Structures are given as structure tokens and as C-alpha cells.
Amino acid sequence: MISIQNLSFSYRKNKPLFEHLNLQLEAGHIYGLLGKNGAGKSSLLKHMAGLLFPQGGSCKVQGFDTFRRQPAFLQNIFMVPEEFYLPPVHIKNYLSTYAPFYPNFDRKAFGSYMEEFHIPQDQRLTEMSYGQKKKVLISFALATNTKTLIMDEPTNGLDIPSKSQFRKVIAAAVSDEKCIVISTHQVRDLDNLIDSIVIIDNHRIIFRQNVEAVTEKLCFKTVSSIDDAGNVIFSDSSLRGHTVITENGGLEHSRIDMELLFNAVLEKSERITQIFN
């Protein structure tokens, strides 16, 4: 679905953002793209959408070279950027002008997503708050039924109830034909939503595993004393005690703590790599 090979890119000479980056993403999954500020998450998404061009290597989505931005490719990809634009028109005019360009657009589904987000459809987009507009865009993005859906910080600007509504609509929209890539800083917003984790750091992909593989090999728990936890790979202290990651030797089932995993991958990169290789 998304095939990035040997991607090299830099905004400035001698300051590479990506160097020989490789990444394969398949349909039927929701990928969480995580990374520190400036790691290149948004730039990677822009490469996938064809907004930035590889300076070395290739970036293909559904077999299309993304930089060509051909209509056959664009009608099967939708990007919800962090800062987005909606024209100052009525929702129904927005639908009548934008929807015909997406052959699989589902008006009924758009209505139900809007309902889920509690957004009335008889409004002008200019009369809406930032969060409401974002929900309209997310509803539209899902209703396009494009094979690739890219979201950059989609939960920014959403209130707490809207974040759970967001998880609900995304979970409902996923299918075997769709590949959804979500980039975010707010990893807790993606709890129970993503099924694969991609972490980008230091110009390359340093971690790419599905959630099942992670919980199979690692155990996430909260303990009052680190000594009680056994073979601790990474720990973080809080008022509730210590949240720790240990190797999962006995096929113990635990709930993944995305934030803890992200920090562990960045700080104990070698150890984590050893476990997964």
C-alpha cells in the first residue's frame, strides 16, 4: 500500500531529515506514527501525500509515485493536516463541490459521522469553531472512503468527549482495504485505536511493530517498588508508583502504555531492538 524505499530528504544542505529511510505499510491497519518534535513525522506524511518530493529513493502509495500527484492517486488518498483549510461556504455546498471528486464518497456515512460528532449539517463552515471544523473535515475524510487516509495530529483542538468520538468513528471506518496513518504527540489519544506503531527518530524508522507483537514480548505494569517488577527494561515514576516495561517471558497479558513504550524505544533503543529481532 505505502512503500518508501531509501528515502533521503533534507530542507537544508548538510542537515538531513531522512537518510535511506525504508517503510512498508499495508492495508487493513491503523498505524500510529510517533516521534519527537522535529523528527520528521509531518514531513514523512507529506511525502506520502506527494506534497514533498524525495531527493533520493522513492515513495509510492498504491503503486503511484506520490510526487506526480495524479488525479487517480489523489482521489484515493485524503490528508487531514494539523492546520487545515475549509472554504467559507455552507456544508452542503462544500459537499456538492468536493465530494464528486471522490468516486467512493458515501453521503450517508458522512451524515452519520457528523451525527456522531454532534455537528448540525445546516451551518456555514465560517460559523463553526476550530474543533467543529476539524470534526467536519474528519467526517468528510472518512466518508471519502479513500484507500489511504493520513492524519496529522487529528485530536489537536478536539475536546475530551470528541476524542473518544474520534476513536469510535475511526474504529468503525477501518476496513481490509484501507490504510490509516495517524501521527500524533498525544499518544494517549491513540490508546486502543492503532494496531501498529511506527517510531521515527534520528532520520530513520527505529521501531515498527504491531500492538500484538508488542504485548507478546513486553509487559506493561504499575508497581509500588521497581525491585518487585523483575527484569525491568524501562520505568517511569508517578504518584501511583512506578510504571514499568519488562520482558514478557510467561505470555502475560497487559495493556500497552503507548507513552511508556515511546520513551523506552527512544531511551533503550538497543535493548528494545534486541528483543524484537
Place this chain on the structure above:
Amino acid sequence: MQANNILSAGRLGAYFRKHLLDNYRFYGMALIVLTGLLLLIMGFYFFNDGNPQRKYSDLIPIYLVGMFLAGGIFTSMSFSELGTNPRGIDYLLFPASHLEKFLSTLLVTVVGFLVMYHVAFYFAATMSESIAFARFGNHINNDLQRYTTDNKWWYSYYFWFIVQALFLLGAIYTHKYSFIKTVFFFLLFAGAIYLLHTVTAYTFFGSKLHKWNEHIPFVGVRVMIDQSVSHAAYPMDDFLVVPKKYADFLLFIGKYLVAPCLWTMAYFRLRDKEI
């Protein structure tokens, strides 16, 4: 079925409709402002000295300056979407081909503008005529026929197309203060051409050059014909123009190729645009 990725008439029509729906308010306001400004200028031009004997040919300078100035400003506003990330992403990821997006802009800034400008000018002139009749009791004399029967009138339109194409190219390269930047870079380019031509003229004619600045690039150069004979009253110099064959060739390029070449450059620049 594989979609046509270069140009589809249906998609172009739908995209053009979307473009108009997104911008109709701006175009409507632009038409009103343009009409108002033209009326104001015509009013000042016609009525400031109280002379009742007025003719339409007096409006030709206003018509031409207005067409070039308004056309340049209007075209400079094209591709303003690309000046900000959110609008740029929306524009570039919209499922239409680069050619369809470019043609829509070209249609609006050429056909759309010329129609809008002529409608605005017609309204302003008609209103001026009514005001003139109410104030002086006589109509503005329509003497335009003696100017418009000449084919040379069309050269102003050829020139307008070149200027429009230049501003369109400028608009795709610079998204803020595009009009000013385009004028600045054009003057810089024209200055460089003039300088280059000066050097070339010196290389060819040396001391026979009448004055260093008496030449026009692509047109000709003024040279001394015979320096050995003194003719104080009638200096022996002549303006040498390029041979007719080359002049016709250059004219052909100017009339039919410069604007399309600039449009093509703008199209390729749009295709290579990154955000």
C-alpha cells in the same frame, strides 16, 4: 477504469465550478470596485475642467492603463492558496490534475478578467455619458472608429497577453507581494538585457556607436555613418534596424510565442510545487 491523469473535460468543468463557488464573492466585489474606480477616474478626467466638448478617444489611455494595471494586479493574486500551508495542501491535494488547475486559473485571469474589465469599463463609460449629458446637455462624441479600424490596435492586446503571462509566472514563484516582486524582477531582467545589448553594440560598432544608450534591444542601434567628414549642422548618423526578415521573426515570437512560453513555464512550476 484508470482515470485520465492529464486532462478530463468533466473534471475540468467540475473543478472550474468549484473554483468559482469558492471565489465568486471576491470576483463580484472586484467587479464593483473596478467599475467604481473607473467611474471615478473618468469623472475626474471628463469634468474637472468644465469643458463640454468631450470625445470617447480621450478614454483610450484610461482603458489601456486600466487593462494592464488591473490585469496585472488580478493575475498576481492567482495561486495565493500556495502562500499558506493549509490552503496550499487543500489546493495541491484536490483530486484534479495540475493542468486542470492551471487551465482554470488561466481561464479566470485571461477570459474572466477581460470579460469583467470590459463590463466594468462599459458600465463606467455609460454612466459617465449619462452624467455628461445631464451636466452639459450634449453627448460625448464617439470618435473611436478612426482608432479601432487600424490593425495596430491589436498590438496592445498581444502586449497585454505577455504582461499577463509574466504576472502569472511571478504569482507562482512568489505568493506575497507578488505584483511588486514581479515588477521588480522584470525591471531587473529588462535592465540586464539592456546592459547586455549595450555591450554587444559596443563589441560590434565600437567607436561608431553614436551614444552608448542609443539602442533598443531587438530593434536597432544608432551609429555614426562617416566620421571623417565634418557635418556640424547635420551629423551623419543613422538608426540601423534589424533586417525585415528578422524583425518579422521577432514580431512573430512576440505575438504568438512569448506568452505561451511563459504560461508553460508557470505550469511546470506548479507541477513541481512542494509545501
